[in-house]
Amino acid sequence: MKTPPLHITLVSETFPPEINGVANILGRLSEGLRLRGHRVEVVRPRQGGDVTGLAGPDLLLARGWPLPGYPGLQWGQVSMHKLLRRWRRQRPDVLYIATQGPLGLSALRAARRLGIAVISGFHTNFPQYAGQYGLGLLARALTGYLRAFHRRTAITLVPSASQRLDLQRRGFERLGVLARGVDATLFNPARRNQALRDSWGLGPDDVAVLHVGRLAVEKNLGLLKPCLQALQRDYPQRRLRLILIGDGPQRHSLEQQLPDAVFCGVQRAEALAEHYASGDLFLFPSLTETFGNVVLEAMASGLAVIAFDEAAAAQHIHHGHSGGLAMPGDSAGFIEAACWLLEEDETLRRVRLNARHHALHQGWAAIVEQFEGHLLEACSRQSTLVPPLKAYPMADKPG
Structure with missing residues (x-):
């Protein structure tokens, strides 16, 4: 049976043409979903090469601030009220939040206010990075924040079984594995x-x-x-x-x-x-x-x-x-x-x-189809989502 087309919103601090693993994955997923007939909206910070007027019905550009230690990458921020206005006019069926900074938090709060299904991804192990830099207290605080964030989404997708096990040991719930693929024609x-x-x-x-x-x-x-x-x-x-x-x-x-x-x-x-x-x-x-x-x-x-x-x-x-x-x-x-x-x-x-x-057997097509299945399941289970997210002051800053 043919899958009904969805209006899917991807929320991320990074997206192509930026060069990093998260941007690469999201580029592949968004392209694959569009090829399968879905409408894909992207919410991300402005990038250095963006031109005036680039934003439109399928792209919302947020204000961005440099991410310390990561030249070219930015924290994004947009007010929850701006997202509420936009999504009341054109309501997405489901959100995929790839990053958990202020941009992702505002998107999560707005989606839950409107009753929109949300799934999330765990792409970057920031608590472990903090530990590498000798910031043990920050690592523990980040883990607590991320655990609370992901608890309020229908499912958190991780890239490997070992990552799922690690997060389960740290108290994360409702975890699923979404593997990664490779373009074996390009990399040859x-x-x-x-x-x-x-x-x-x-x-x-x-x-x-x-x-x-x-x-x-x-x-x-x-x-x-x-x-x-x-x-x-x-x-x-x-x-x-x-x-x-x-x-x-x-x-x-x-x-x-x-x-x-x-x-x-x-x-x-x-x-x-x-x-x-x-x-x-x-x-x-x-x-x-x-x-x-x-x-x-x-x-x-x-x-x-x-x-x-x-x-x-x-x-x-x-x-x-x-x-x-x-x-x-x-x-x-x-x-x-x-x-x-x-x-x-x-x-x-x-x-x-x-x-x-x-x-050669690790292409993207099967992974996009699996991702599509998670999105459809989140839509069908929307009425069973957990209670609303409590207010976090940083999500209410104007964007």
């Missing part, structure tokens, strides 16, 4: 470019050791140097070079720690896919991911991924078959897994082929 080994490798100082038989992502403390990038040193020590006959793709507050210190590494900065679309495909080994030492989209992108590009056994890596890497895994926090195990991959050329070749084969 066929995009390998020897001219790009030449610019890195690497020949066809040399090893490009890649890392892709934000260069920040919470990404555990201090493990890159000892891992590279171990590889160079164990395989002195091979030319190895570390290639870092992305930017962030730790770039300057990493440039000092890793003078022989190549820093490529932020890459987008086909250029990013070309950088992935021109690598061989992918190091992903992060311990703070809710998922880690780069793991699937690297696998689709035919790279052998080394990661800790959690989030996307736990879900998609079969140790010794399609990549290498270490127990979370086991730095020695991480380094050992990376060294194992270079013991024999056949091992690396086999793992890379298996990684690509697995990624």
Whole structure:
């Protein structure tokens, strides 16, 4: 039976063309929902490249303030009353709130006032990030706030079973898993470019050791140097070079720690896919991911991924078959897994082929359909939602 079209509102502090995991996921979901016949409205902060008059019936731009430590990203804020006026005129069937800042809180309060179904997503582990920066008290406060926020939505979608278990242990309720996909046509080994490798100082038989992502403390990038040193020590006959793709507050210190590494900065679309495909080994030492989209992108590009056994890596890497895994926090195990991959050329070749084969079955179509099912179920169960959210002063500021 054909699914009736819905008016769906996505609320997020970040959205394409911004470059980060949340923006990428929301771009894919919104595109997929539109292709399935739904109307998708987006509520987000203004971005640097936005032009006057861009807002319309399917886009509401909120006031934004810079997010400390995240250049290019912003907190968004809009008054609940503005949302009430808009949604009384054009009422959405269901909201998906991806971020839980002032913008998401105002949207939640307005939707509950109007009796609109709401589901939420847990995309970024801010309490864990706070802990990485030594802000333990803030981490506990954030956890309490997020628990209260998500308790007032019909379901909270998380990207992996391990994330669901972690949140359940912290008292979160009504959790569902919505996996992530990858565009295996874009991220493809066929995009390998020897001219790009030449610019890195690497020949066809040399090893490009890649890392892709934000260069920040919470990404555990201090493990890159000892891992590279171990590889160079164990395989002195091979030319190895570390290639870092992305930017962030730790770039300057990493440039000092890793003078022989190549820093490529932020890459987008086909250029990013070309950088992935021109690598061989992918190091992903992060311990703070809710998922880690780069793991699937690297696998689709035919790279052998080394990661800790959690989030996307736990879900998609079969140790010794399609990549290498270490127990979370086991730095020695991480380094050992990376060294194992270079013991024999056949091992690396086999793992890379298996990684690509697995990624070919992780497309977005099935995930969009699953997301659609959660939205439809929330609409049908609207009358059973929990009691209204108590007032939070910051949600009532004018927007």
